[in-house]
Amino acid sequence: MPFDPTQPYGTIYEANPKLFVQGGTIYRSDTLVSVASEVPFVTTPLGAGAPNVQTFPATGTWVKPSGNAQLTRVILIGAGGGGGGGGRVLSGNTVSGGGGGGGGAIVDLTFPTSALAATVAVTIGAAGTVGTGATVDGTAGGNGSAGGNSTFGALLTAFGGGGGAGGQLAGNSGGGGGGGTISAGVSSTSGAGGSGGSGGGGTGGGGAAGNPAGNPNVGGGGGGSTVSATGNNGGSASQGGAGGGGGGGINTGPATFSGGGGAANYSSLAGSAGGTATNPGTNATAPASYQAGIGGGGGGGNTAGVGGAGGTGIQGGGGGGGGSAIGGNGGAGGAGGAGYCAVITYF
Numbered sequence: 001m002p003f004d005p006t007q008p009y010g011t012i013y014e015a016n017p018k019l020f021v022q023g024g025t026i027y028r029s030d031t032l033v034s035v036a037s038e039v040p041f042v043t044t045p046l047g048a049g050a051p052n053v054q055t056f057p058a059t060g061t062w063v064k065p066s067g068n069a070q071l072t073r074v075i076l077i078g079a080g081g082g083g084g085g086g087g088r089v090l091s092g093n094t095v096s097g098g099g100g101g102g103g104g105a106i107v108d109l110t111f112p113t114s115a116l117a118a119t120v121a122v123t124i125g126a127a128g129t130v131g132t133g134a135t136v137d138g139t140a141g142g143n144g145s146a147g148g149n150s151t152f153g154a155l156l157t158a159f160g161g162g163g164g165a166g167g168q169l170a171g172n173s174g175g176g177g178g179g180g181t182i183s184a185g186v187s188s189t190s191g192a193g194g195s196g197g198s199g200g201g202g203t204g205g206g207g208a209a210g211n212p213a214g215n216p217n218v219g220g221g222g223g224g225s226t227v228s229a230t231g232n233n234g235g236s237a238s239q240g241g242a243g244g245g246g247g248g249g250i251n252t253g254p255a256t257f258s259g260g261g262g263a264a265n266y267s268s269l270a271g272s273a274g275g276t277a278t279n280p281g282t283n284a285t286a287p288a289s290y291q292a293g294i295g296g297g298g299g300g301g302n303t304a305g306v307g308g309a310g311g312t313g314i315q316g317g318g319g320g321g322g323g324s325a326i327g328g329n330g331g332a333g334g335a336g337g338a339g340y341c342a343v344i345t346y347f
Contacts, residue, residue, distance in 0.1 A: 049347045056341040062120045069113040072345045078104030078158035079147030079339040081176035082128030083310035083319035086330030087141045087167030094227035097247025098141045098321030100234045101336045102161030102176035102185040103219030104241040106292045120153040125339035131166045133330030141166030141330045150339035162187035162194040164222045167324040172207025175222025202235040210235030210243035222318045223260040231260035231298040241292040241316030245274045248301035248323040259298025275300035281311035281320035290342045296320035296334035310334030
């Protein structure tokens with residue numbers, strides 16, 4: 001059965017405070033494990049009272065609850081990067097769509113409540129802003145910005161994902177890098193994908209699909225875009241935020257291409273769909289409680305009007321890139337998903 005962090009733990013094994021029993025099932029973090037080799041030397045039963053849950057979709061202050069609090073679990077998510085905007089060209093010229101933004105990382109740690117101060121400042125990373133679509137013929141799209149880092153005092157940091165590049169004239173566009181465990185993902189401003197943050201963040205695709213997260217707690221890279229194919233999908237993630245899809249480009253035909261899909265992570269069965277030609281990418285749907293989100297889909301290109309806008313990421317997911325256009329403005333990129341924090345105290 002799935003782990004429900006709002007329900008009380010059974011027995012906490014102090015040799016490994018992330019190993020516990022709930023409903024007769026043994027878990028480490030959110031993962032079912034075998035305990036044949038585990039030999040806990042001390043056990044501390046927790047009370048059966050309801051946990052205290054404080055959630056932070058925006059910056060605020062955690063207040064230690066009164067009573068015999070024993071353990072406090074902190075789930076912290078960095079913000080996703082914004083998608084790049086689509087370019088605008090005259091017929092006979094080529095332009096790629098905007099690159100998708102990289103996903104933010106997630107941190108999930110449990111502390112003895114007694115070790116925490118009475119109040120702790122919680123800073124929520126701001127969503128990566130959108131790259132603007134080009135409004136003048138022969139110009140590239142605007143670059144998306146990086147998502148901000150989320151922090152729990154000076155104790156924990158969840159790093160944000162990088163922004164995607166705007167659609168490039170006669171060349172590829174790169175996706176933003178996913179947030180890592182040690183540093184934030186790097187934004188792309190050209191045809192090369194942004195580097196993933198240190199500690200496993202997925203590298204953004206340089207005219208290719210975003211790279212998946214390198215370990216369970218980091219973000220996937222944003223998808224890049226080319227002038228000759230559908231925008232590329234964002235990079236998937238296990239528990240961190242997933243990357244946004246690249247926008248659709250335009251070739252010399254002229255022909256337009258659909259946007260790439262925003263990637264999925266373990267909290268979703270599927271990623272966000274990219275927009276078909278002329279249509280916007282799909283916005284990411286909300287994840288389950290306490291989980292990082294998926295990326296937005298890339299917008300479709302348009303040879304006779306405005307390019308499709310990139311879909312919006314959610315809760316650490318990267319924004320989709322905007323589609324490029326002839327005869328109208330390039331589509332704007334999608335905003336990344338803002339960061340998030342949940343703090344759950346058990347008695």
